[in-house]
Amino acid sequence: MNKKIVRIGAAFAALTLSLGSAACSDSEDSGKPTKISMMVLGDKPSNGRLEAMLKVLNARLTEQANATLEPHYIEWADWQTQYNVALLSGDTSLDLITTATDWLFAWENAQKGAFLPLSADMLKKEAPKTWAQVDAKGDWDLTKLDDGQIYFIPEDNYTQWTNHGFFYRGDWAKSAGIPDGTITKFEQFTQYFQWVKKNKPKAYPWDVAKQNEGALTGYLQGHTDWVTLQEVSTSSYYPFQIDNSGATPKVTSWYYSSDQLLPAVTQTKQWNDLGVWREDALNYDGNTREEMYAGLSGTEQHHTQTFVTQVVDTMTKKQPGSDPKMFYWGQENGNVYRDIKTHGAMAVSANSKHPEKALQVYDLIRNDKTDYDLLNFGIEGTDYVLTADGKLDHPKGWDISKDALDSNFWGGRMDEFEPTKVTDAPNKADIYKGLDAVAKVYPFSTLRVKKDQIDPTLTAIGGVFSEYIPQLQYGKVKDPAATIAEMRKKLKDAGFEDALKSIQADVDEWSKTHKAK
Amino acid sequence: MRSSDKSDYALRGVSYLVVTVFTIFCLLPFVLIVSASVSEESQIMEHGFGLLPRGFSLTAYEFIFKSPRQLIGSYVVTITMTVFGTAIGLLIIAMTGYALQRKDFPLRNGISFFIYFTTLFSAGLAPTYLWVARELGLRGNYLAVFLQLLMTPWLIILMKxxxxxxxxxxxxxxxxxxxGDFRIFLRLILPMMKPALATTGLFLALGYWNEWYLSSLYLGSTVEFKPLQYYLYNVINTANALKSSMAGNNVTVTQLPTNTLKMASAVVATGPIVLLYPFVQRYFVSGITVGAVKG
Amino acid sequence: MAIQLDARRVRSGESRPAGDGRDRLRRIGHSKTLIIMCLPAILFFLVFAYAPLPGSWIAFTNFNYHDGIFGSPFVGLRNFEFLAKSGQLWKLTRNTLLYNVAFIVLGNIVQIAVAIMLNEIRSKYFKKVSQAVMFLPYFISVVLVGVIAFNLLNYDTGALNALIERTGGDPIKIYSQAGLWPFIIVLFHLWQSTGYGSIVYFAAILSIDSTLFEAAAIDGASAWQRTRYVILPSLKPTFIILLLFSLGGIMRGNFGLFWNLVGNNATLYDTTDIIETSVYRMIISQNNFTTSTAVGLYQSLFGFALVMLCNWLVRRVNEDYALF
Structure with missing residues (x-):
């Protein structure tokens, strides 16, 4: 009898295992091209464009490196779960992983052993062009942990401005009596909002949905000279700033210590009472950008990149004469920083079976112009066309909602391969030049915060923030001063000062070998 | 006799009234969804949803049916899983339930507790994931979803x-x-368990039909066709997920599904089962009645 | 520990085998077919429920991918610390418990009531249609439930407020009145679960021996008496099983419902925040598997303790109703 049970059990187990292993039996045959899987973020396209492009690209890659590329999508609807379980699974079929130090937890994942440490020799041998380019810029230090090893490759040769701000309508601002229709101070939005509220009954002055700290961080950045510490985040917030005005950098916090928080919240309360946003903005899930395009919102909040690549073009088409403009945080006092060079990066999975091949492929898609164009823009003629003056355009009848390529290669784009697009804002160059003139380089990219010790504290702090910031950002408080005091008390109880102290120690240690200015 | 008649009528009257009200209460949201799906997007943006369509437009449906491949694939996956999962699960649950209630089965209390205990302690996401995805190697395999939904302690005890x-x-x-015991079960007991089988089968089928969470963990985008509800979840939740997380601050997403498209997807993904339900229900109700006459 | 999951406790009849261990073994040997019949289920729970259990150890480690669950450094209770530090543990525990109690009590009452009423309805057609419609909410994705709620309840464009305005009233700021939300959430829960939950009770009523009803009719029992003395007692076993299953999970919450109805709206948290939603917000976007496992353990232990305590109390009052 026992034998029978054992046999059935064994059969069941064998069935389960064989079904599982069948899925991942991939022998590396020297003759056959190696499949390199690259994890990217975004919704997997289903219009066939990507496959068509990959067919051409992979024919080339097979010839160049005897390998093929296969994107593995982490889709937005549940991207956090997807990203984390993909790493957790130890999936050996994943080779390249898109990462970032400011929003994709590159350091944490490197420390947890998700990424393969890359030696200089390996990089020089397998990805020589990438090595040389990053090395020439002196950027490898940005990707090393305490152990001195390189853990990912930075997208350090791609200019983008993901500094946040308000997009607003120049025509309305002018009517609101703002000189030249150009807002130069954060507080001027009150005037703008008041005018919209009064004169455009269909529109919300600023239709905003769910989580958006803009009204607070916009004010704080323009009224202090502190810089946000990108290396530490919790829940969906960056809790720490650095006061870099003294002899040595001092760790501090807008939400915990700044005197400017009270006027900021007083203003959001004023805006809330004015009806700048929906009464129930916290629960609203509409597409506010579309609302602005439809003339139903006077303001939209996002970063420069969005403004120059989408908003100007669409607004000009859908709201002719609207004269879209952007006011960026810190514009009034020049407290604005360049993008960190690890806002996009590519790591090799610690479980990759062919890391060398992965690097070879990466070197090609980053540095071979033909491969690069294929991956990023698709097939010339069907996915894109070049205008007479060399701008990137789409063929007639191309519709973004149906025909987008969506290859989402965000871990190694190169300035020299990026053509101007016809949809780019005509004044893009000016905007960039303007930012170039004032923006500072973020000095703390090489700071490695020891998070192990403060992790529980950070989590608790995240809890307090998620309870108070949503109320503060929309001014949904009776007495701003009292609510701020209450939040700060809870932060203190959660151990905020310990965290400050611990990070300060890391910063002090770092200061011994690095310059903060 | 008279008083009993009066109270009978009273109870029946109240029953009709309450059931009617509750039915309307359950129907309203559907009206909202359907009417939103045929509304004009611009109207929805301005005024929100209404019980009556705001404007009239079939753009969303046209968009969906222009390339219905994904949707059809999802239907096939879900229907296949539901049919096989319900059949296999039902057989195992019925066998177990029967064995566990046999008073001459000395292990029944032990096994019952063995099964019940799993509702008190579960390993949580990460350990389970590591075990199923890594050790059993079921990541990206429909079996990861299929097998885990085969039975629940609750259904076994209910069956028992x-x-x-x-x-x-x-x-x-x-x-x-x-x-023999198995023969008794198959020939004598099973035919008498129609109401139980109908109820349990319905719950099992619903479990498969409504599944999206396991798909999110174990399948993600690795399979060509997502199970239906996960497909729907993806359409509906994209904007939401971006707005409540750091990605929203950092990436420029060009195209988000519109309100009408979300609602039309919901209609297309749930509509057929709603239409199908009365047919299934006929067997279900008659199954119960047959069992009840005998029982 | 043996569990008597037949809610109707076996009172006498079957006495425990008086014989020694060998006798018991022989009896087990005789029931090998029954064992084999249970085997697929046993295997299922072994593979999918028990095998991952030791992995809960992750809650006590500083987990890294390289060393795995059992190789990662042990950190004691550090992953539980934040629960205490956040200063919310009491509020969250209280909310979670109260909501579950409300769901269990009201949910069962409504489900039983609906099942009884459905049984009273004579028109076959009406019965079928209404039952089918009641099932509909169960098919709606919980994400949509949030969207529907918003479109019904919001201040600026919500259907409810539009109605209030049309009848001359002042619109209500529902999304900033924490006091209203326990009712709204319970209502949505009932809306979603009643059709589904009443099926079990309906099936139980249908399987009541029809001679009982005939006897009641002969005795001249009123509708109320029939319900009270025939129907309700026969639903008790089903109810007790349901209760038993709810109790073990009393510290767990319906994350989807709460998150989609309330989301980031912190003005409502006093009355709506439960353990799941709070922890989700704290560790959102971080791959903090250890923390979430720690929270899961806390919930399991609490549920386990509660089941044991209830059982002990019940046993003191009336041993027949004790679960084990």
């Missing part, structure tokens, strides 16, 4: 309780005739 209504004498008479 249902089986109790089948008189013990039937088992005894089977034994007297010299039939």
């Amino acid at each position: 309780n249902f089986v109790r209504s089948v008189p013990n004498e039937i088992t005894e008479s089977g034994k007297v005739d010299g039939a």
Whole structure:
């Protein structure tokens, strides 16, 4: 009898295992091209464009490196779960992983052993062009942990401005009596909002949905000279700033210590009472950008990149004469920083079976112009066309909602391969030049915060923030001063000062070998 | 007799009233969804949803049916899983339920507790994931979803309780005739368990039909066709997920599904089952009635 | 520990085998077919429920991918610390418990009531249609439930407020009145679960021996008496099983419902925040598997303790109703 049970059990187990292993039996045959899987973020396209492009690209890659590329999508609807379980699974079929130090937890994942440490020799041998380019810029230090090893490759040769701000309508601002229709101070939005509220009954002055700290961080950045510490985040917030005005950098916090928080919240309360946003903005899930395009919102909040690549073009088409403009945080006092060079990066999975091949492929898609164009823009003629003056355009009848390529290669784009697009804002160059003139380089990219010790504290702090910031950002408080005091008390109880102290120690240690200015 | 008649009518009247009200209450949101799906997007943006369509436009449906491949694939995946999962699960649950209520089965209490215990302690996401995805190697495999939904402790215990209504004498008479336990179960007990099978089967089928969470963990975008509800979840939740997380601050997403598209997807993904339900229900109700007459 | 999951406790009849261990073994040997019949289920729970259990150890480690669950450094209770530090543990525990109690009590009452009423309805057609419609909410994705709620309840464009305005009233700021939300959430829960939950009770009523009803009719029992003395007692076993299953999970919450109805709206948290939603917000976007496992353990232990305590109390009052 026992034998029978054992046999059935064994059969069941064998069935389960064989079904599982069948899925991942991939022998590396020297003759056959190696499949390199690259994890990217975004919704997997289903219009066939990507496959068509990959067919051409992979024919080339097979010839160049005897390998093929296969994107593995982490889709937005549940991207956090997807990203984390993909790493957790130890999936050996994943080779390249898109990462970032400011929003994709590159350091944490490197420390947890998700990424393969890359030696200089390996990089020089397998990805020589990438090595040389990053090395020439002196950027490898940005990707090393305490152990001195390189853990990912930075997208350090791609200019983008993901500094946040308000997009607003120049025509309305002018009517609101703002000189030249150009807002130069954060507080001027009150005037703008008041005018919209009064004169455009269909529109919300600023239709905003769910989580958006803009009204607070916009004010704080323009009224202090502190810089946000990108290396530490919790829940969906960056809790720490650095006061870099003294002899040595001092760790501090807008939400915990700044005197400017009270006027900021007083203003959001004023805006809330004015009806700048929906009464129930916290629960609203509409597409506010579309609302602005439809003339139903006077303001939209996002970063420069969005403004120059989408908003100007669409607004000009859908709201002719609207004269879209952007006011960026810190514009009034020049407290604005360049993008960190690890806002996009590519790591090799610690479980990759062919890391060398992965690097070879990466070197090609980053540095071979033909491969690069294929991956990023698709097939010339069907996915894109070049205008007479060399701008990137789409063929007639191309519709973004149906025909987008969506290859989402965000871990190694190169300035020299990026053509101007016809949809780019005509004044893009000016905007960039303007930012170039004032923006500072973020000095703390090489700071490695020891998070192990403060992790529980950070989590608790995240809890307090998620309870108070949503109320503060929309001014949904009776007495701003009292609510701020209450939040700060809870932060203190959660151990905020310990965290400050611990990070300060890391910063002090770092200061011994690095310059903060 | 008179008082009993009066109270009968009273109860019946109240029943009709309450059931009617509750039914309307359940129907309203559907009206909202359907009407939103045929509304004009610009109207929705301005005024929100209404019980009556705001404007009239079939753009969203046109968009969906222009390339229905994904949707059809999802239907096939979900229907396949539901049919096989319900059949296999039902057989196992019925066998177990029967065995566990047999009073002459000495291990029944032990096994019952063994099963119940899993509702008190579960390993949580990460350990389970590591085990199923890594050790069993089921990441990206439909089996990861299919197998984990085969049964729940609740359904087994429910079944066990249902089986109790089948008189013990039937088992005894089977034994007297010299039939084995399995034969008794298959030939004598199963036919008498129609109401239990109908109920449990319905719950199992619903479990498969409504599944999206396991798909999110174990399948993600690795399979060409997502199970139906996960497909729907993706359409509906994209904007939401971006707005409540750091990605929203950092990436420029060009195209988000519109309100009408979300609602039309919901209609297309749930509509057919709603239309199908009355047909399934016929068997379900008659199954119960047949069982009840006997029981 | 043996568990008597037949809610109707076996009172006498079957006495425990008086014989020694060998006798018991022989009896087990005789029931090998029954064992084999249970085997697929046993295997299922072994593979999918028990095998991952030791992995809960992750809650006590500083987990890294390289060393795995059992190789990662042990950190004691550090992953539980934040629960205490956040200063919310009491509020969250209280909210979670109260909501579950409300769901269990009201949910069962409504489900039983609906099942009884459905049974009273004579028109076959009406019965079928209404039952089918009641099932509909169960098919709606919980994400949509949030969207529907918003479109019904919001201040600026919500259907409810539009109605209030049309009848001359002042619109209500529902999304900033924490006091209203326990009712709204319970209502949505009932809306979603009643059709589904009443099926079990309906099936139980249908399987009541019809001679009982005939006897009641002969005795001249009123509708109320029939319900009270025939129907309700026969639903008790089903109810007790349901209760038993709810109790073990009393510290767990319906994350989807709460998150989609309330989301980031912190003005409502006093009355709506439960353990799941709070922890989700704290560790959102971080791959903090250890923390979430720690929270899961806390919930399991609490549920386990509660089941044991209830059982002990019940046993003191009336041993027959004790679960084990």
